Amino acid sequence: MGKAIKDQLGRVIEREDAPQPAVILVRPQLGENIGAACRGMLNFGLTELRLVAPRDGWPNPAADAMAAGAVELIENAKLFDTVEAAVADLSYVLAATARRRELEIPVVGTTVVGREMRSKVEQGVGILFGPEKAGLTNADVVLADAILTYPVNPAFQSLNLAQAVNVFAFIWAQSEFMSDAVKPDMGAGVPDYFEGVRSDVAPxxxxxxxxxxxxxxxxxxxxxxxxxxxxxxxxxxxxxxxxxxxxxxxxxxxxxxxxxxxxxxxxxxxx
The missing domain is CATH 1.10.8 (Helicase, Ruva Protein; domain 3)
Known part of the structure; x- marks a missing residue:
């Protein structure tokens, strides 16, 4: 691992005690997808990974190879036998899945989910992602407080597991710079550390x-x-x-x- 990556990872791990959502992969099948999900998580500052009954067992060398500089997330991942156990300490849980019309569970949109989770993060929050082949079952979804559905093309709803995690990680990171009182614009969501490289608007x-x-x-x-x-x-x-x-x-x-x-x-x- 390069020094720059180590330094960046160190800064993120130092903030582990700051409340953040747990990313819970339910019965994931491919180690490569777990590793790729870790890369996306760390890119946006998420470090808490929970795994429920991974198909190929754990640890998985394929995950290490795909995680690249995010391998410490894999080493610190928490392993559970059931979804119930994985969410036992959480007060608010989302299920990332297509809307289930047969279940009376509210649906939250991508524009508000980040702020909604941040408002509850002190009490413990998490998000469930299902296995690659079939996604979350109804038995998994009923353990959630709400469903998060991405506005994907209805004719092609085929997000890879790692892609789905990456989208959520981005939404979470972006919500840190947004508030209900601020109307989104082209500059909304830009971290402070970019301020030094942006020129002022010309008079x-x-x-x-x-x-x-x-x-x-x-x-x-x-x-x-x-x-x-x-x-x-x-x-x-x-x-x-x-x-x-x-x-x-x-x-x-x-x-x-x-x-x-x-x-x-x-x-x-x-x-």
């Missing part, structure tokens, strides 16, 4: 200089023809660039592009 003063620079060079190139349509053409240029919420760096890059194009025409004025 209008910089945009105005960019527009003036661009329009001057377009004028020199004879772009505005016929002259009677120049005003409308200017609006059509400014509007999309304004909506783009360009960063300071992006504005500087555009100014550099304009200067290079002008230089190529033998018109090397600055803007």
């Amino acid at each position: 209008r003063e910089d945009l105005t200089r960019l527009f003036n620079h661009m329009e001057e060079e377009l004028d020199n190139a004879g772009f505005f023809f016929p002259a009677a349509k120049k005003h409308l053409m200017l609006q059509n240029i400014r509007a999309p660039l304004t909506r783009a919420q360009m960063s300071e760096q992006e504005v500087r890059t555009f100014r550099g592009i304009i200067k290079a194009l002008a230089k190529g025409r033998g018109n090397a004025r600055g803007g």
Whole structure:
């Protein structure tokens, strides 16, 4: 395992005491899928894996090989004989499955499930994933408080076990940065550690200089023809660039592009 992976894993394991959902794989069949599920979990900070009666026994070398840098999740996995035992210490349990119309169990959507679980996580929460071939049985599902169903294509509902775990892990991680009071937008859910690499949105003063620079060079190139349509053409240029919420760096890059194009025409004025 590389040093970078070890350091990252160490930071995640240090937070093991922070409440988080238990990912419970019920009668999983392939060790490769267990390993791949661990990789997805660790990518999004989940470390508690519970296994119920894995078909090929446990431990499973195939899981180790597929887990790559997430092998410590496999080494710390808890093994249970029954679903009842696996959920015994949990107060809120979800079953990841298609909706069962014959069971009177509420269905929770992907847009709210993360916040719902976070509101209950201090009391112990978990999510059940069924075996690859047939999924969870009704006997498994009735042990859950609610069903989580992904909005997959109804004509092709064929998520691999590890893929299903990965989707949930992403939903859980994203919910940390969302709240009921915040309307989702393009920046919602972005971790704080990305803040240092994002430029601020350029002030209008910089945009105005960019527009003036661009329009001057377009004028020199004879772009505005016929002259009677120049005003409308200017609006059509400014509007999309304004909506783009360009960063300071992006504005500087555009100014550099304009200067290079002008230089190529033998018109090397600055803007």
